[in-house]
Amino acid sequence: MWGRSAVALASLALLPSVLGADILKTDGFTNCANGTGTIKVNNVDISFDRDTNKVNFDVSGESTIEQEVMAELVVSAYGVEVYRDSFDPCAEDTKIDELCPVPARAFSAKGSQEIPSEYVDKIPSIAYSIPDLEGSAQLFLKGKDGSEIACIQAGVNNGKTVEVPAVSYVAAAIAAAAAAASLIGAAASGAHPGSSTSSPGFSEVIFWFQGMAMNGMHSVPYPTVYRSFTKNFAFSTGLISWAGLQKSIDSFRAKTGGDLTDSSYEFLKNATLVYPDNSTSSASSTFKKRALLFMRQIDISNDTSSSTGGNEKQQHFVEGIQGYVEQLTIPDANTFMTVLLVFAIVLAAIIVGILLFKVILEAWALFGKFPKSLTTFRKEYWRVIAQTIVALILLLYGVWTLYCIFQFTHGDSWAAKLLAGVTLGVFTLILVFYTWKIWSVVNKLKKMEGNSHSLYENKEMWKKYKTFYENYKRGYWWLFIPAIVYMFAKGCVLAAGDGHGMVQTIGQLSIEVIMLGLLLWTRPYERKSGNWINIIIQVVRVLSVVCILVFVQELGVAQTTKTITGVVLIAVQSGLTAILFLLILINSIITCFKQNPHRKRRKAAEKNLSRDLEGDAFLMQPNPYSATPPSHSREVSRDSPGYEPMRDRFGNQFDDSQEALVKGAGPMGTSRYQSLGQAKSGHSISPPPFSREPRLPDLGYEQYRHR
Template sequence: MEMRSPWLALLALLSLFQLALAQTEIDGVTYVTANIDGENVLVRDNRQPSLYTGDFGDCMGDSSINVTRFDAAFYKDNMTVLFHLTGDTSIVSEGLMMYIAVYAYGESQFELIFNPCNANINSLCPVQSNVSIEANGVIPVGQSDVQNIPSLAYTIPDFEGQAILRIFANSTQQMIGCYSAVITNGSSFSHPYAVGSVLGVFAFVALVASFATAIYGSDVPAMRKHYAHSMSVFVVFAVLQHIFFTGALSMNWPSVLVAFWSNYAWAGGMIYTESMQNSINNFIGSNKGNTTAVGAASAGSDNSNLGGGYDISLIYRRAIKKTVKKAAMHLWRKDIHDHYSPRLERALAKRQLANSTDGYSWYGNPVKPGLPLPGNYSGFAGTLAQEDIPASNAFMTGFLWYLILLVLVAASVVAFKWLVEGLARVKVIKQERLAYFRSHWLGFTAFAVLRMLFIGFFAMVFLTLFQFTYEGAAGVVAVAAIVFIIFLCGMFGVAAYACYYRVRVGDYISEPDRLNLERRRILGCIPWYRFSRASATSDDTEKVYAGSLPFWRVSHRNPETQKSVHEDEQYTKKFGWLASRFRRTRWWFFACWLFYEFIRACFLAGASGHPMVQVFGLLVVEFLAFVAIIIMRPFESQRLNAMMVYLLGFSKVATVALSAAFDVRFNIARITTTVIGIVIIVIQGILTIFLLVAILVGAASSWMSVKRHRETEQFKPHSWRNWRDKYFAHMDKAMKDLPPEPPAPAIPPSEHEQPKEPYFNVSSVRRVAKIEDEDPDFQADIGTDPRGSEMSLQGNLRTSEDGTPTPAGRKRAPSIMSQMSYTSLPRTARVHRASWSSRDFLDMGYDPEIAPPMPTGSPAGHSRANSLGHSRVNSHRQSRASSLGRPRATSVGRAKSIDRLSRMGTPTGIPQLPQLNTQISEQGEEADYFQSPDAITPVKQHGYPAGRSSMS
């Protein structure tokens, strides 16, 4: 024992020096030893900790110790916890016990109970009223102390942690101080300066594009048409405000959601400036309202159960057990500790105090009055806390920024007018450029301001109703009441007058009608009901309905002369800022939208502090509105319908439905709620991306609109020309707002319908004998050329005096009536042989694909002389080609052939006859056909029977 005591004393001495000797200073920079990947290295002492605290607040309300700085940091690389504590107290002298608890996602992860006298905190040992509290400490921790902290906590954005410091008086064992600080790892979804600025730039682009289409041109209906298809600033702010004001539900939000929504706070008018908040605080005074009433844990009030509360007996029992264990050490070890410890602790304390402000910036500040406790993100107050704006200042902050926006919009329109005038004076632009806008600039300015009032209706009504619920100073409530009356009565009054003006001036009448409840099935099997107007189904008198209700309908007095609302130039000039973007048959949608936004504001603001009423009431409203807007599809532009009807509507319904899981009564684990929060971020993030894309597309379409008077060849960029034509055609079609044409009814196939594709092949064709084959005159007209239509009845052929066969001819003298062909066959018909087969052509060596050449020296035409002595030369090459070689009887005399010509029909499927090259000569009253001996022998044109002419 005696031999080991020096070594044990040295070991104890070195252990006391361990923390003091762990720091190294190089070139004025303090380094500490850290273990990274199993290797000891020097790292900066002012490096960013793995986990550290941010802003802190009083969780007791009347703490006897006033803490002005409270921060702690955990360094994973060297497994140490660093904390700082400064403040003052009015207690004369008191021994203290301190209890630090660290929570992550609602679960206790680390607890530390210590006596300040044993931890080198001299200013708290004991605490005295005339001594300022300044405490710094570096506490080594083991792996077992932090084993419950998952590795994901060091990297996940917006780590949800909380550090609670409780101070107890040893004499009474009562809590005399409580402070809570939020814990973070430095990663966050909150980037208002970056993300918010980008969103602001895109919103400005949408504003400029919309304004450009509104002022360009001189034809009001055309200006309205192009304005209706530009990107709407109303839709942009509807999307952004939906995302931010989701945080108005009185739910215990996960930290990731509140951080994400802070990027959209500017769209709701929640922009923090120190000077404005100080002015509002002076106006409000000390009455900050009741943050607890809107569902948030207020700083400076009693929150003793924070973090699940505490057990004072357990705390002191553990402290006493720790003290007894130390007292049971060996006597020699206790002597060494008592001898060296005070001197080393004092030296260590002095060193830490001297370097406590050197470069360390990872600490928060006390929360301002009216803000909830750090780490509590309940309700709209918790959402606003991310912006350092107290809930009591919300209405005045939004109202002041809204007034600034109205002034900026009006001043911008006026400034642009005079800028255009100046450019026209110096002849930078043409004198007639934007002439309509320059002559009506006062009206455009007024309508721009009115449009901004319409866009900001929901935000201002919500903020006024929230102020009524939150109460607060009487002056603020009075201002909120005035603003509420102006917006409610003013906007609904203008909307009602716009509808009344259209109905009266547009010659509309109101007639009684009925709503019929009709049974139907959806998806083929689910029973369902739908309403239909009796006037729309008046033709169907046999349909049976489940019930009906009295209703009315507004219709035009004379539908034939009805003028569209967008063709009414006077109405567009008066109320175009309300109705121009909506379809011809949905021009009244602005009134429905105002009513819908008012109901939303009532649930979000009027029911603050009642989460179940808020979430389920709002869910019903959003679902009904989603279905109704899908049915109406109010916007004339397809992009706006896609954004406002489908994407925004789905996001609202899904967000409210998922938000129900954040109510504290469901007691869902915070890890699970964080996952649900990330799902909401994904939904709203996708909505934001689609909005940005729509703004870019809208900017491109607005460029096409303001360049609509340029010819297509002059429009730039060239690659957009086809899109420009299609875009203009789409606008013209959408402006008519006509239902799509019904598809043509399918014609049922006939029972005897022939197949569309051939179902047989023709291999050979054969002609059999017919009745006319027994006619002697017919048989005589067909030659006996073996290549022609040869007959088996050779006895019917006529012969000449020398015995050679001759064509049959008439023996009567020619007359005027006989000058014309009187064949009984049509002009393009052919005389057939009695019996033939397609094989006969193969036996003669004919190739149907090759036509015989034209004989040399054959004349290309023929001369014709009629009975009056007139002669004419006609070309007949084309006629031969078109009639497959058949000569036409064009002479007034009877045609006689001097040679035989093979004639036959061309039924479907037989080989094509060779082209005939014929020389035709007509002289006098008779015409003969001549052709080369090498060509096919011609046959005489068959004439009419005696006593009949073609003119009869």
């Protein structure tokens, strides 16, 4: 097994590393006894210090009878047993007073056991440095007759983890940079109709982060390293661990039919999370792991006066979405309300910022003169607020669907369920309304103009609906509809399939493959960079779900293979995130100097239109009549088969011979147009249309003027 450690070692350059003591320590525990037993264990802390080659333990619990026991310690890593040893608590070299014998009362035993060098040498150095070590320890207490009295299993870690706050801060900074780049692009294009933003933009970055977070919500036994990694992107889905907020939600649930027994913030603080692969962790384990960085020595004293009440841990079995949110110390029943309140706080902050900017502009208008580009915002700030709300709904619709369905199946508060149903219905109706509105406008445009180009060229239409299609080509404005369906389907499959990892993974893989095929077929983005970037992101999404398929328990893949797959997946997703950040910086620079394609096309159209108008004005100038007929009329003789005589507008045939044309040109300068009455009487015929000069029409009033 350790022969494969070279692969994991090569990946360490992509993972955060910290300096600390070479200590392996348990994190939480679960009861693994077959029967009830006569000993109840309340707390277990086991650690191994490589500097001293000793295993230190602190076990507390209660016993119903006094009895002598044998202790056996088994340590495993990546599914392989690496250490097993038994000892007698009553032996002279391993004596533990509190377990010799076990008293018929509450007890607390602390002690140490020296590990032989042959066992220590089997533990490679990588075990002390690789983040989120996949290890476990089991402590068995057996009677003298060999019967099992108690069994405790706990996860083992080394204090290193990829769950680092700095990762979340960097991800948030990348999202902020993408938002700033989008604003720079909008300013550079002057908010002209048809102006698209550069890729990757803010929405694409947030969708990418949401995808990585949702990858950690499947009901599969993830490698610990990947579970910790996906936790860093929970903020993009609205999940923020905040003690005060969770306590308020607990109080709200308690008043509206909620049960706080095993689903509350206080319960999670003192609970051990047990995952499907029997790995364990505490909801507050991050703080414990950081504390290990400062631990150089462990108290090995045999003090038996410690109290067991404060150390008692509750086992809490979790998986899927519940396992993901509760590692953030967010009870599963609080999930929707957490996202709802975070959404309300963010939306309120944005609205206050917009209104404050409006006040600044009004004050500026009183005491100075601000740029014309801000005039539209000053007059239409309510439209900006409405579009901001719609943009946020579009951004969160997929995860909102996920959390609402999860609330219906896991929530216990009738008020929270009602809010979930109302908000999901309202969000869906808003998106359906805009879809219907845009579709109706396109149908009208096609009937009136023959195409839908006014969606990009008409300023009012652009301002109203650009949020949905601004980055798409003119012929692919409709792609926002399958994009909304894609987000809805992902949320539904993940939430409705919770507890069924195979169903979730296959469903998600099908959705991602269909979306990839649609992007490859249409390549809908206005900019080539947008097409390639979004296609690459979608390819990585498909590969990510394929990797999650390796974690599915039904397939029986070895733990070492799962861990290596998790490390590779982290490397790929982290690499793409870094590339997106570089592209954001590059596009920000390019946007400042490169003309927007929509604007460039519009300028060319305006130039062509101006040229056409100038040509039309030239053609409208009066042309003198020439007696020489057109050259093509001279080339066709009267005897030709295709010869047709020239006729006037009344059907009378012209004599187009040279002699007749010359004779007809004589009185041309002195002839006057006759009245309509004279023309109808047949006295004379008006000259051919091409011989007239521009003048006002004669309606026959001349004869009445001389009366």
